[in-house]
Amino acid sequence: MIYPWLSNVEQQLAASFNAGRFHHGQLFNGQQGVGKRALVEQLANALLCLSATNLVPCGHCKSCHLNQAVTHPDKYVVQADGQSIGVDDIRSVSDFMHQSAAQNANKVVVINDCHKMTTAAANALLKTLEEPSPQRFLLLTTSATTQLPATILSRCALTQVKVNDANVAMNWISQLHVPAYPWLKMFTQQPLLIARWQQDEQLKVIDELYKFATELKQGHNFSALVDIISKDTERVRVFCLFLSEQLKQQLIAGMDFDSYQSAQNALAEFVQNSTQILGLNLPLAVSRLAYRLRKSYK
Ligand SMILES: [Zn+2]
Missing domain, CATH: 1.20.272 (Zinc Finger, Delta Prime; domain 3)
Structure with a gap:
């Protein structure tokens, strides 16, 4: 379990994976500070792990060691460089997807904040989404599905990442030992924001x-x-x-x-x-x- 409020989502994803229904294009939507990146990171590592159970990486195999060292050749992460993700970034994604896997298993691409793709980038990604290859996975995160083209949305399995029980988040926040500010409860959907503010003073x-x-x-x-x-x-x-x-x-x-x-x-x-x-x-x-x-x- 990464964060207590994500356990439901983790279980659902594991169930769909175990049943062979895990879609090759997964889109995770949720507010900043809800844990999308940590969730996608775990998923990517599990898809690459040589002996994962229930979509949780074992932590000990060669793939897991490569992921821990952030040097796994079958994982590719795209972040917005400044304001946008450009078409060149997405072209390198499709190149990466077409090469054979170094570990002879899955290859995984993570695109964070994918709503920052330019129109040309989104069109380029569409091709990759429309022509799925076996053992290739695209994991996308966003905090703004409304800014995504409908064509991208309709070709991905959408998972809403949110805090279902505010008490779970408040308990987690209380373990950070932050002062009892009256505004903390406004951030029960974004617990990691509180943790980051604490860390950054x-x-x-x-x-x-x-x-x-x-x-x-x-x-x-x-x-x-x-x-x-x-x-x-x-x-x-x-x-x-x-x-x-x-x-x-x-x-x-x-x-x-x-x-x-x-x-x-x-x-x-x-x-x-x-x-x-x-x-x-x-x-x-x-x-x-x-x-x-x-x-x-x-
Ligand atoms: Zn492993």
Whole structure:
């Protein structure tokens, strides 16, 4: 078991593999921090392992040793280089798939964040998906199936990777011994995000963002906030997640729906502008956002 909340998915995949129904193109969709990469890594290693049981690698065979050393010749991993995965990356995937396996067994390609493929790259991948060869497997991860062409979606077996029981995630998070921040429960779908923030000593900054979000409607001086969010687009998203949660609470508490929607629109616009426009005047964008939110809160 990799993470306790993934055990159901692991069992389902093992069952389909043992029954000979494991599809050659597997797509794993789930939020960032839910464990897609760890899951796909284990699957890839199991498919390459010479004596895996229930799609779990043995850890001792020659293949497992090669995987541990990250030198397995029959495994190929594609990551987005910057913003996108280009057609050349996918051409090397099909070349790799056509070569014979060094171990005389399976060959596995992993493509992380496959929604970052360009249109040309997606078209090139389609060919590989349409002409499956025995003992060749494509494992794809994404956090945005809506950004994938329907042609790719329809040719893959889709697995949703998510936390089904929030308590399981909260128990796991509590074992990290992080302070009992009020916002932890907003990340029960992304437990690994909490672990990463802890490791990178980011938890205090995230907590500051939470406080800024709570006080935004009273605030007038946004320079400290701007200073924090200007360093990382992830922080923009987290800050807006906090604001969005607050709005949902306000809606439950009786905010009228039009105000709620216009506030959510202001938020969405802010996220888009501050993550996509280079050289955006962030202090101005923040005060504009605060102004629009304040109007809806009244
Ligand atoms: Zn093995």
